[in-house]
Amino acid sequence: MAKFVLHNAYFTVGKTAAEATDYTSYTRSVTINFTAAEQDKTVMGDSAMARLIGLKDVSVDVEFVQDFDAGGLDQNMYNYFNGASPTENVIIALAPESGTEGASNPLYTGTFLCTAYSPISGSVGDTSGASANFVLSSGTMVSRDVA
Numbered sequence: 001m002a003k004f005v006l007h008n009a010y011f012t013v014g015k016t017a018a019e020a021t022d023y024t025s026y027t028r029s030v031t032i033n034f035t036a037a038e039q040d041k042t043v044m045g046d047s048a049m050a051r052l053i054g055l056k057d058v059s060v061d062v063e064f065v066q067d068f069d070a071g072g073l074d075q076n077m078y079n080y081f082n083g084a085s086p087t088e089n090v091i092i093a094l095a096p097e098s099g100t101e102g103a104s105n106p107l108y109t110g111t112f113l114c115t116a117y118s119p120i121s122g123s124v125g126d127t128s129g130a131s132a133n134f135v136l137s138s139g140t141m142v143s144r145d146v147a
Contacts, residue, residue: 002104010095010107011062013080013134017091017109024098026073028063028129032094032108032142035059058110058136060092066119066128074119077132081117089113089137103146110142 011027014020037054067073080090093109101107112134121129136142 004096006096008098010093010098012093013076013090015088015090017093020091020093021076023062023064023073026064026067028065029061030063030094031061033059033061034142056141058112058142060094060112060134062132062134064130064132066121066130073130077114077117077130078119080114081132090134092134101145101147105146107145108142109145110136111138111140113137 008024009027009030010022010024011030012020012022012024034056035058036056039052039054040049041052042048042050064073064077068075089111090113091109092112093107095101095105095107097105099105114132115135116131116133118131121131
C-alpha cells in the first residue's frame with residue numbers, strides 16, 4: 001500500500017466552480033468527513049442491534065493562516081458565512097495534491113453551506129489563524145473525480 005504525506009492539498013471555494021478562489025496557499029489543514037445516519041432495524045427476537053445505513057452527509061473543516069487584506073481570506077470567508085446571502089451555496093473542490101486529478105489524486109467536489117467561521121485564532125506570538133466549517137447542502141453526494 002502506498003504511503004502519502006500531505007503537503008500541498010488543493011482547496012477552492014466559490015459561488016460557482018468557474019468563479020472559485022484557490023485558498024491552497026492559506027490552508028494549514030483540511031479534513032473532509034463522510035458520515036451516514038444509522039437506522040435501527042432491530043426487531044423482537046434479535047439478540048443484538050441490527051442497523052441499516054441511512055442518509056449520507058459530508059462536512060469540510062479547514063484551518064487557515066489568516067489574511068485581513070481587502071478581498072482576502074477574511075472578507076471572503078465572512079461573506080460565505082454572513083454575507084448578503086449567507087444561505088447561498090458555495091462549491092468546494094479539494095484534493096490531496098494541487099494539480100491534475102487522477103487515481104492517486106482524487107478531486108472531491110460538492111455544494112456546501114458555511115456553518116461556522118472563526119476569523120481570529122491564536123495566542124501571543126502565534127501566526128494569526130482562522131477556521132471554517134462547511135456542510136453538504138444540495139441533497140446530492142459529493143463527487144469523486146479521478147479522470
